[in-house]
Amino acid sequence: MGNEASTPYEGSTEVLEGRDIPSIVKYMKSKKCKKVFVMLGAGVSTAAGIPDFRSPETGLYANLARLNLPYPEAVFEINYFRQNPLPFYTLARELYPGRFRPTLTHTFVKLLADHSYLDTCFTQNIDTLERQAGVPGDKIVEAHGSFADQHCIECHASCDSAKMKAAIEKGDIVRCEQCKGLVKPDIVFFGESLPPLFQRTVPRLREADLLFVIGTSLKVHPFASLTDLVPESCPRVLINMEPAGNIGSRPDDVVLLGRCDEVVRKLARELGWDNELDREWRKTEILVPLDTLRKGNTGSEEIVAESEKEAVAAKHTEPEAAGDSEAAVAKEEARVEAEVEKLTEQIAKTLDISRDVSESGGRSETVETKPPETSSSVMSTVTGASAASLRGQSHERVTSTPTPDPEGLKEQKEKEKEKL
Numbered sequence: 001m002g003n004e005a006s007t008p009y010e011g012s013t014e015v016l017e018g019r020d021i022p023s024i025v026k027y028m029k030s031k032k033c034k035k036v037f038v039m040l041g042a043g044v045s046t047a048a049g050i051p052d053f054r055s056p057e058t059g060l061y062a063n064l065a066r067l068n069l070p071y072p073e074a075v076f077e078i079n080y081f082r083q084n085p086l087p088f089y090t091l092a093r094e095l096y097p098g099r100f101r102p103t104l105t106h107t108f109v110k111l112l113a114d115h116s117y118l119d120t121c122f123t124q125n126i127d128t129l130e131r132q133a134g135v136p137g138d139k140i141v142e143a144h145g146s147f148a149d150q151h152c153i154e155c156h157a158s159c160d161s162a163k164m165k166a167a168i169e170k171g172d173i174v175r176c177e178q179c180k181g182l183v184k185p186d187i188v189f190f191g192e193s194l195p196p197l198f199q200r201t202v203p204r205l206r207e208a209d210l211l212f213v214i215g216t217s218l219k220v221h222p223f224a225s226l227t228d229l230v231p232e233s234c235p236r237v238l239i240n241m242e243p244a245g246n247i248g249s250r251p252d253d254v255v256l257l258g259r260c261d262e263v264v265r266k267l268a269r270e271l272g273w274d275n276e277l278d279r280e281w282r283k284t285e286i287l288v289p290l291d292t293l294r295k296g297n298t299g300s301e302e303i304v305a306e307s308e309k310e311a312v313a314a315k316h317t318e319p320e321a322a323g324d325s326e327a328a329v330a331k332e333e334a335r336v337e338a339e340v341e342k343l344t345e346q347i348a349k350t351l352d353i354s355r356d357v358s359e360s361g362g363r364s365e366t367v368e369t370k371p372p373e374t375s376s377s378v379m380s381t382v383t384g385a386s387a388a389s390l391r392g393q394s395h396e397r398v399t400s401t402p403t404p405d406p407e408g409l410k411e412q413k414e415k416e417k418e419k420l
């Protein structure tokens with residue numbers, strides 16, 4: 001189940017009329033398009049002022065040297081955090097929710113929910129801006145965790161959000177009241193399992209009618225592999241500054257390159273949601289305090305006017321197009337079923353591995369991070385040419401050099417300084 005860039009499909013489309021915005025919108029307004037899934041990455045939040053990881057010069061990887069890390073990935077490695085939590089806490093202060101306003105793209109996802117299209121929004125982001133934009137909490141899967149909760153890394157006791165927020169703002173390190181272990185926001189670090197909700201929700205993708213993949217380089221697995229789990233008949237729409245993963249390799253893939261806020265604006269216009277997009281985005285000026293965002297409480301009910309909810313009825317007006325042949329449908333269902341089962345099995349297996357590791361107090365070298373072909377629920381990145389950035393660490397690095405030798409670290413630091 002690789003997700004590498006692949007040869008673009010050059011034949012004609014099968015489900016969509018064309019690979020453009022009017023065709024996507026026409027399909028959305030047809031009866032065929034009921035369940036829309038969204039996959040988000042750091043690119044949807046760059047316009048909010050939060051740097052992504054990999055954009056040259058502006059990305060976090062390019063700016064981590066001042067944290068004095070042995071290597072950039074260390075900021076998200078649990079063993080390094082145990083030794084030196086300061087860099088992560090420093091980064092956390094910069095990314096902490098409440099300082100940023102959702103972007104138009106976050107609001108567009110809210111509109112997908114308001115118009116009863118949105119099944120699930122899978123996000124890699126840890127900034128909770130989806131919730132702040134008013135996307136219902138029960139439709140969001142924060143695959144890499146979020147700042148909404150925090151726990152002791154030793155005894156797993158929960159820690160109060162207000163205390164955590166105050167400490168992060170002051171630059172203090174939080175220790176567990178019970179065992180004095182370090183407290184960490186529930187952000188998924190390399191080698192850690194993804195939240196159980198991710199595992200539970202993944203099979204839903206086999207029912208997807210449309211997938212939007214927005215603002216992600218599709219380099220972190222298993223998240224990136226989700227794009228392969230939707231049926232062949234499900235159009236996949238990539239909205240990004242650059243090509244990503246294998247989107248473009250299927251007949252009904254659409255690649256819309258550019259700034260996501262500009263692209264969703266065009267989509268909204270075509271959908272007749274232009275004014276609504278502006279109106280909903282204006283509401284995000286008043287930021288929802290973090291405490292009310294916990295446990296999926298977005299407060300969106302208060303800010304969504306009843307009359308706007310009624311506008312939902314406007315969709316599904318076109319007659320259903322003639323269906324595919326039964327054999328083709330059965331074959332496709334079997335393929336997706338097999339893919340989902342494979343992923344679910346791997347997730348379960350890796351959950352066991354990571355449980356074993358944490359129970360035995362094991363270090364990350366015993367945690368198996370896998371290449372895309374065997375992706376699991378333990379976070380890892382694609383190996384290969386593009387694996388030079390923060391979470392784009394090489395597979396080998398996680399598995400074989402979790403704690404680099406001092407000479408190696410020094411050398412690496414020197415190289416990083418030179419680059420800057």
Ligand code: CNA
Nearest residue numbers: 041042043045052053054125126127215216217241259260
């Ligand atoms: P990434 O690897 O940095 O890729 C971001 C992608 O977005 C790149 O392909 C960019 O070209 C593209 N991009 C940047 N700005 C825009 C824009 N305005 N419009 C369209 N495309 C744009 O980040 P990924 O999300 O793919 O990597 C996954 C990591 C990033 C996850 O583990 C996250 O936790 C992590 N992350 C999250 C945040 C956040 O919460 N906001 C910030 C930085 C990193």
